[in-house]
Amino acid sequence: xxxxxxxxxxxxxxxxxxxxxxxxxxxxxxxxxWYQQSLDQGLQFLxxxxxxxxxxxxxxxxxxxxxxxxDLHSELNxxxxxxxxxxxxxCASTPEGSRRxxxxxxxxxxxxxx
Amino acid sequence: xxxxxQSPQSMFIQEGEDVSMNCTSSSIFNxxxxxxxxxxxxxxxxxALYKAGELTSNGRLTxxxxxxxxxxxxxxxxxxxxxxxxxxxxxxxSGGGADGLTFGKGTHLIIQP
Numbered sequence: 001x002x003x004x005x006x007x008x009x010x011x012x013x014x015x016x017x018x019x020x021x022x023x024x025x026x027x028x029x030x031x032x033x034w035y036q037q038s039l040d041q042g043l044q045f046l047x048x049x050x051x052x053x054x055x056x057x058x059x060x061x062x063x064x065x066x067x068x069x070x071d072l073h074s075e076l077n078x079x080x081x082x083x084x085x086x087x088x089x090x091c092a093s094t095p096e097g098s099r100r101x102x103x104x105x106x107x108x109x110x111x112x113x114x
Numbered sequence: 115x116x117x118x119x120q121s122p123q124s125m126f127i128q129e130g131e132d133v134s135m136n137c138t139s140s141s142i143f144n145x146x147x148x149x150x151x152x153x154x155x156x157x158x159x160x161x162a163l164y165k166a167g168e169l170t171s172n173g174r175l176t177x178x179x180x181x182x183x184x185x186x187x188x189x190x191x192x193x194x195x196x197x198x199x200x201x202x203x204x205x206x207x208s209g210g211g212a213d214g215l216t217f218g219k220g221t222h223l224i225i226q227p
Contacts, residue, residue: 002156033214042117043157043202045214056213090156103147103215105156 003027004093004106012112018079021109025072025093031055032074033094033103034066038087049074081113120203120218127193128226135201135221136187143205146179146186147215151200160201161188190223198225 003026025032034046045058049068068074092105118137149157161172163179174191200222204215
């Protein structure tokens with residue numbers, strides 16, 4: 001157990017629908033990162049939140065959004081889903097404040113869009 | 115998006131052999147990380163490198179941060195069955211963590227007994 005908790009583990013939904021993925025970071029970690037892993041694109045950075053504020057954006061589509069709540073858990077919202085959004089979605093957390101930090105990944109949410 | 119060039123894509127080796135894989139980039143990174151991912155799990159950090167030229171070991175694993183800051187390699191000595199998995203290199207440009215990691219496409223390690 002890495003200490004980063006992601007729910008649900010699996011999600012199957014239809015095209016056009018909207019889903020919410022949840023991540024609880026490791027205790028004490030202020031930063032949460034979201035990544036998408038697909039067969040063709042590999043692991044791609046989507047977005048980072050630090051202590052409730054958006055800090056960095058990667059290859060995140062406009063149909064996707066995220067937020068980090070006061071208790072530091074984060075949610076990734078995916079809307080108007082397309083078949084190509086099927087992928088593993090990982091969240092990672094870091095303690096922040098130091099360059100020598102370890103990114104700890106959760107076990108991921110496998111999203112299947114049908 | 116940008117990705118690191120990781121090679122080889124896959125390796126079929128005998129148990130006990132040494133393994134070497136590397137990552138290259140056209141741009142500079144300030145941090146290089148090596149991860150291992152098992153099926154159904156998230157990537158697990160193996161080694162982190164923070165300074166050009168740095169050579170770091172973790173048990174049978176050794177990794178180096180290239181002098182040009184555009185490459186890194188990972189060696190695994192005397193491979194064992196539990197080394198099977200996908201190994202990813204990752205780089206980070208910023209020093210303070212205010213950006214995400216850029217990943218290679220992975221090296222799939224298969225060990226034949």
